Amino acid sequence: MRWTLKPKPDTQKINALQNALQVEAGIANLLLQRGIETYEDAKAFFRPRLEHLHDPFLMQDMDKAATRIERALANDENIMVYGDYDVDGTTSVALMASYLKTRTDKVTTYIPDRYEEGYGISYKGIDFASDNDISLIVALDCGIKAIDKVAYAKEKGIDFIICDHHRPGDTIPDAVAVLDPKRSDCNYPYKELCGCGVGFKLIQALALQEGKTIEDLIEYLDLVATAVGADIVPITGENRVLAYFGLQVINGNPRPGIHAILEQIKKDTLTITDVVFIVAPRINAAGRMKHGDYAVALLTETDITAARKLASEIDAYNLDRRETDKQITEEALQQIEAQNEQDRFTTVVYNETWHKGVIGIVASRLTETYYRPTLVFTKSGDKLAASARSVSGFDVYNALEACSEHIEQFGGHKYAAGLTLQESNYEAFKQAFEDAVSKTIDKRLLTPEIKIDSELHLSDITPRFYRILKQFAPFGPGNMTPIFLTTDLRDTGYGKCVGEDKTHLRITVAQPEANPIVCIGFGLGEKYPLISGQKTFKAVYSVDENEWQGNVSLQLKLRDIKA
Known part of the structure; x- marks a missing residue:
């Protein structure tokens, strides 16, 4: 591992922010590294508000997209919501279809078959629309490069609205509207939305035209937060607001489909990391092993009994996916070694x-x-x-x-x-x-890199420090879990390798003028010789909580150790 200590912000800036917020220097340091320099910046960071979301009509072509959908609704046209088969695509389709179904019953969804049609907009999907008298396709999380497909649809009298977040090519498809913040001619203030995020901006625009507010759309944010996590987009700006409130919906009042998944995993409060590693793989498994339609059916289901049945089927696909993935990974590793x-x-x-x-x-x-x-x-x-x-x-x-x-x-x-x-x-x-x-x-x-936010003394790690640290969440690209470095550590003599195969390391570390603290290092069992026999060492870690028999205490989650 390469350890890289991030540059320390200007001392005057640290002091000024520390005084403005009445926090430790270590917290001020972390905030400045994230571009937060003033009291107002910090207030927006720690207390996200839905009003911080931008006006959707700042996005290029948003007015055209909203006008075309309103016309379709007024004329009772058949609308097809089309999306990719991954988490971002299926949540996008579920989001748009759920919203449109509150205003018309002329909505159908379409997810391409991963094996027959492949990624993105397909001729088969357009033919399906043509055969079923569909005059408008709203494509989400795909379409920015579908020049020929959009032209083919136009020949058949079918209009396209594209909501994408991938990089455009040199030519933009000739659709009624192309919503993509990464368009060179789009001045939308935030460029890092996922596909579901772009879809949410479209329903926000439609809701505004209906005279509704952002508060009326909170119920859709469980889908957006799931997509933000799964698509590994930066959790900054608008994405942070969407993820923050989306997690509240997931943990408080999720839609039946997500509720049914959460019942399977029996975890009280989910973080964005839980969404990435527990919820998203199940949604993804449908498109990987069977068909993305199953994921859309689960995410749009309004009856909890039916949702539980679908979630159970998808869980089986996920188990199948894990076995297949494990086998292919082993074969691929063997192939690399054989090819030398x-x-x-x-x-x-x-x-x-x-x-x-x-x-x-x-x-x-x-x-x-x-x-x-x-x-x-x-x-x-x-x-x-x-x-x-x-x-x-x-x-x-x-x-x-x-x-x-x-x-x-x-x-x-x-x-x-x-x-x-x-x-x-x-x-x-x-x-x-x-x-x-x-x-x-x-x-x-x-060489894999560990980016270290700052160096700490063990005495800096207090319950108050950790309480503030928790409020930096949700974590993700652009706002990663803070990683710290501490030197001059010794094991107090209780260090040992743990786990069934002894691959993990559990130690209690001490440092002069600080209370000892327990550390867990997953996959670091081989580092035991570095800490044995009272040797001094340095470690990089995140700060975490450990709950054991009702007692909660701070612990360090080790990322790496060096002599």
């Missing part, structure tokens, strides 16, 4: 039998293991399809763009993308991708 390609700057593997629904997860696992920009390919019809994942700091989308002559279709983000190509181009692409990455990547990025 550990010296490469990239990891690219292919097996025609691998399940297309889990190659994205496998790519993430391989990235964790070898820490290289990674592509996992499988056969998809007569072509190869791949999921790409990157390492922190490297833009895999740009690397794919550099190899576009070998690719049929690709799209995505800086850290995650998907693509298809002809099998005959596989070897040429693999080499081109390796060349593109090797020429552009900073070699330091190939």
Whole structure:
């Protein structure tokens, strides 16, 4: 691990903010690192308000989108809500369909089949709309590059409204409206919304035209918070507000579908991390193992009994997904070792039998293991399809763009993308991708990095410090869980390896002039020799709470240890 201590903000600024807020210097330091410099900034950060959300009509084409939907409602047109099969896509479709169904019964939903149609807008979906007298398609979390598909729909007399958040190409589709904050001609103040977030801005605009307020839309925020977490977008600005209030809905009064999932996991209060690792994989499993329609059905279901039945089916898909993912990951690791390609700057593997629904997860696992920009390919019809994942700091989308002559279709983000190509181009692409990455990547990025917010003395870690720290949540990109460094530590003599296979480390650390504190280090069992025999060491960690037999105490969650 590479340890990187973030630069310390200006001392005068720390003192000024410390005095304004009456907090410890350590808290002021953390706030300044997050761009919070004044009392007003801090108030908005610690006490998000729905009024902090921007006017939806600041988004390019929002007026056109709202006007076209109002016309469809007035004329009793059939509307199709179309979205991708992942969490962002299915929550987006559930959000838009749920809202529109409060105003018309002429709404149908459509999720493309991952295997037959692939990612994004499909000709099959447009044909379905044409065959069913649908005159308006609202596409969410996809469509920004669907130039030919939108033109095809237009020939059939079908209008498109696109709500996307992916990077546009050189040409924008000729749709009635294209809502995407990443459009170069869009002056919307916040650029990092997920697909469901863009969909929420559209229903916010429609609600405003109805004379309603943001308060009337709170019930939809459980879906938005789930998408914000699952899509790993920055939890800053508007996303922070949406996630903050969305978590309140999830923990207080979620829709029946989410309620049914929460009953399965039996956890009292969910954080955004719980949403990412517990709720999102279940929703995703439907599109991975069966069909995204199951996820939309669950998220739009209004009857709790029916929702429980759907949640049970989806839980079974999730168990199946976990087994498949585990098996393919093992096969991929074996393939890498057999090819002896550990010296490469990239990891690219292919097996025609691998399940297309889990190659994205496998790519993430391989990235964790070898820490290289990674592509996992499988056969998809007569072509190869791949999921790409990157390492922190490297833009895999740009690397794919550099190899576009070998690719049929690709799209995505800086850290995650998907693509298809002809099998005959596989070897040429693999080499081109390796060349593109090797020429552009900073070699330091190939070693995992722990970014440390600041150095603490154990005596700084008080109940009051932790109470304020908890209010930094929800955590995520742009507002990660604070990581601290402490040096000159010793184990008090109770350190040991724990867990069934003794892979975890549990120690009680002491430092001069501070009370001892318990630490848990998951997967750090091999570091035991560094702390044994009263050796001094340094550690990086986050501050956490441990509850045992009704007693709650502070503990350190170790990330790494060095002599």
